[in-house]
Amino acid sequence: xxxxxxxxxxxxxxxxxxxxxxxxxxxxxxxxxxxxxxxxxxxxxxxxxxxxxxxxxxxxxxxxxxxxxxxxxxxxxxxxxxxxxxxxxxxxxxxxxxxxxxxxxxxxxxxxxxxxxxxxxxxxxxxxxxxxxxxxxxxxxxxxxxxxxxxxxxxxxxxxxxxxxxxxxxxxxxxxxxxxxxxxxxxxxxxxxxxxxxxxxxxxxxxxxxxxxxxxxxxxxxxxxxxxxxxxxxxxxxxxxxxxxxxxxxxxxxxxxxxxxxxxxxxxxxxxxxxxxxxxxxxxxxxxxxxxxxxxxxxxxxxxxx
Numbered sequence: 001x002x003x004x005x006x007x008x009x010x011x012x013x014x015x016x017x018x019x020x021x022x023x024x025x026x027x028x029x030x031x032x033x034x035x036x037x038x039x040x041x042x043x044x045x046x047x048x049x050x051x052x053x054x055x056x057x058x059x060x061x062x063x064x065x066x067x068x069x070x071x072x073x074x075x076x077x078x079x080x081x082x083x084x085x086x087x088x089x090x091x092x093x094x095x096x097x098x099x100x101x102x103x104x105x106x107x108x109x110x111x112x113x114x115x116x117x118x119x120x121x122x123x124x125x126x127x128x129x130x131x132x133x134x135x136x137x138x139x140x141x142x143x144x145x146x147x148x149x150x151x152x153x154x155x156x157x158x159x160x161x162x163x164x165x166x167x168x169x170x171x172x173x174x175x176x177x178x179x180x181x182x183x184x185x186x187x188x189x190x191x192x193x194x195x196x197x198x199x200x201x202x203x204x205x206x207x208x209x210x211x212x213x214x215x216x217x218x219x220x221x222x223x224x225x226x227x228x229x230x231x232x233x234x235x236x237x238x239x240x241x242x243x244x245x246x247x248x249x250x251x252x253x254x255x256x257x258x259x260x261x262x263x264x265x266x267x268x269x270x271x272x273x274x275x276x277x278x279x280x281x282x283x284x285x286x287x288x289x290x291x292x293x294x295x296x297x298x299x300x301x302x303x304x305x306x
Contacts, residue, residue, distance in 0.1 A: 039072045039175045044126065046168045047071075052129045063103025065095075069127045072172040074179075077110050077120040078187070085117035086190035086303030087294075090176050090219070094200025094227065097165050098128050105199070108283045116291060116300055119189060121180055125172035125205060132161045146252035151233030151263050153256025154204075166230055169201075170208035177209065177219060190303040195221030195240065197290075203227020207260075210240060221297055223290060226281060228256025233263050241270040241297045245286040248277045270297065 050070040057065045078084070091109060093100045102122065110120045146155045156162055177194060184191040196219040198206035203224030208231055210218040219240050226246040242264050244257045257273060264271035272293055276285055294300060 034078050035076050036073050037076065037179065039074070039172055039179065044070060044072055044168070044172075046164075046171070047126060050129050052131060059103070061103065063101060066100040066102070066124055067098075067127070068129050069100060069124050070129070072123065072125050072175075074121045074123045074176050076187075077114055077122070079114040079117050079119060081188075083115070083117040084119070084188060085300050086188060087117070087193040087220075087299045088119040088121065088180060088187075088189050088195070089113055089223075090173065090180065090194070090196045090206075091120055091122045092125065092173060092196065092198035092202030092205050093122070094198070094202045095127065097162055097169065097201050098130075100124055100127060105283050108287065109197070112287055112291060116294075117302075118294075118299065119187065121176060123173060123176050125169040125202075126165060127169070128161060128165045146255070148252070148255055148259050149232070151229050151256070151259045152231055153228035153252050153259065154230040155252060166205070166208065169205045170212055173205050173209040174213070174216075178216075181217075193220050193299055193303065195219045195223070195299070197223035197225070197243075198227050199225045200227045201230070204230035207231075207233070210235070221294065221299065224257070225286065226250055226253050228253055229260060233260060235263060235267045235269065237268055239264060239267050239269045241293075243272050243290055243293050245274040245276065245281065245290070247279065247281050248275050249279070 047070045050068070052068040054069055054071060055067045057067070059065065074090070091106060093102045093106055095101045106122065110122070113120050146153050173196065177196070180187070180189065180194055181191040196206040196209060198204070204227050206219070206222055206224060207229045210222060211229070211231055211233060221241045221243070223243040242260065244260065246253050246257055248254060254275060257275070261271055261273045274286060274289065278285065
């Protein structure tokens with residue numbers, strides 16, 4: 001796999017380069033962040049053997065491409081106090097677990113959600129160190145076919161390095177949820193209204209945070225954009241509402257999201273799926289509906305915490 005669907009455009013029909021890395025590159029001015037919070041006080045558990053230095057590259061349009069992330073952190077964006085309603089979203093960018101790409105699409109999401117009164121926390125979760133990555137396949141214009149079982153659309157389930165970094169990324173998403181909830185009073189948030197939205201592999205990480213929540217509390221809602229589950233799916237009546245969107249011809253991504261829909265419905269949980277007949281899913285094609293959907297889940301009602 002060019003990596004968990006990842007550099008999702010690398011294998012696209014048009015071969016437009018680093019996919020999600022570059023799906024987050026629409027022209028949009030950067031958003032001013034308020035603060036950055038590291039997840040762990042020292043070396044992140046599980047990253048003791050990571051030796052390559054983290055790096056960030058800024059593209060001509062201002063997008064940031066992070067590589068070799070081993071010290072996960074999140075950046076906070078808070079709404080104007082006059083609009084704040086106490087809800088929050090943890091945003092997980094994509095890049096196939098090989099990179100993280102944050103640019104125009106992420107900025108559009110941040111601006112729209114903070115304008116609605118929601119705080120946004122953009123997570124730089126751990127990705128595969130370059131010295132442990134196999135090169136992406138070449139000579140293919142379509143993603144590899146995947147046998148989907150139990151909602152799991154992981155295209156490389158036997159890749160030990162990617163399996164391990166997926167585990168670490170999910171742990172980072174869960175740690176972020178715990179930290180944000182622990183600071184809910186200080187940040188004027190309602191701890192029961194903190195959800196996650198991920199793009200490409202970030203969507204798979206967000207779903208994993210719910211699937212591996214154990215006895216704890218998972219996200220209040222899940223949104224995934226062209227990112228299916230990367231692990232077996234089993235959900236119960238406490239699963240959060242789920243919003244999904246992708247293109248009609250995105251191969252195993254489309255099939256993976258189609259597999260998730262009946263699983264969530266069978267559990268009696270709210271779910272909404274948009275499959276759009278377009279070669280490339282643009283932010284304008286899903287963001288308005290996602291915001292409306294969040295409102296239907298009562299995420300924008302002003303809270304006494306806000």
